[in-house]
Amino acid sequence: MKVKVWGARGSVPAPGPEMNRYGGNTSCVELELCGGSTLILDAGTGIRGLGVGFAAKLPTINILLTHLHLDHIQGLMFFAPCFRSESSITIWGPSSPEASLAARIGRYISAPLSPVEVRELPCDVSFLDTPATEWELGGARIRAESVTHRGPTLGYRITDSDGTTLTYISDHEPGLGAPLEEIGQEWISGYDLARSADLLIHDCQYTDEEYPDHVGWGHSRLSDTLTFARRTDARRVMLFHHDPLHTDDFLDTFLDTANGRWRALGGEPGQLTMASERLELEVSAPAPAPAPAGA
């Protein structure tokens, strides 16, 4: 599975010369599955850049939205394939008793916030609630489950046909009211989604020092992200959803701190990555243990 980050920022785009290396665009990750199909995770402003190069690619596009906060849907209206009649786009997202997914997204893609309405888009677009049970897209098995954030929010577990598993939980505060080091695993939000993932892409918006001013805002501090990753046995971890105040230099230092803490928790060097725009990773499941000789 190939992973490419198009937007790693949380909350609001944060462009500027001091943000150039990690990038200022909000959440969007492209997955190329081993069968050749593509899945897009979230449609923050990063999806605009993805759409530019997407012109000649497959006309069928699946976008999996974690939730409808603006930093996860703002790029939809600027995603070039939406403006092509040959595109067929399916947008998956959390259900709500209040209104359909189409109606809720339509509040953003409509006047006065938008110059176009959903029905005016030339592409064939459909909006689907994520199923309660695992389903299949492009040969991969997808599981969506609610996680602790503010408002209905999903995390995704994507298992490719070769067994590689990626977990994406962009906005998550599993440590809210729950001491993650000691609490039983059945009480940890997102545990089943993240268990033994080959790559866990996870919220790491705040330092431990910043967190006390943001308790209950729906995001993780570093120590909770790392403890969550250790408890769930993630093989690799990508720290994601950077705070808009965190500059390149700040994030460099933050990664050093994270690596130190990770080792102290028993993690191995090289397992942590700081998400940055256009970062590409090849993710694979561990090779199966060789069968015992003579068995």
Add this chain to the structure above:
Amino acid sequence: MDQRPLELILARNFLTGLSTPAFLVDEGGSIIFYNEAAGDLLAISFEEFGQKPAEEWSGAIGPFGADGKPIPIEELPTTQALRAGRPAHGNFRIRSLKGDEHDIESTALPIVAEGGQEGGMIFFWPTAGRGA
């Protein structure tokens, strides 16, 4: 053990922060958590309680009716209401493991999420107590 539904995880987090004695039950009505205030009232922490089947404790703790006889938890109006997906309010007496007795007013609220009922929260309001 599989992860609990998110709504029960959030309910546990919420109850943990309360000073009102409160219990969390699963969809079958079994106690899956109670907070420190409830532990104070019963004189046994949830961690200790959780290590034995509920029947072993209920004879000692109660609840008891006005006649002093134990009421099976399954027969409490609150339990029955929860199982039927309704809120309920009721009275009974409990005895802590230290032997002191408390008259309790109890309110039970079902936790219903998109997939149906996942459990319930039961709050205890001690109205009177007597030392052993």
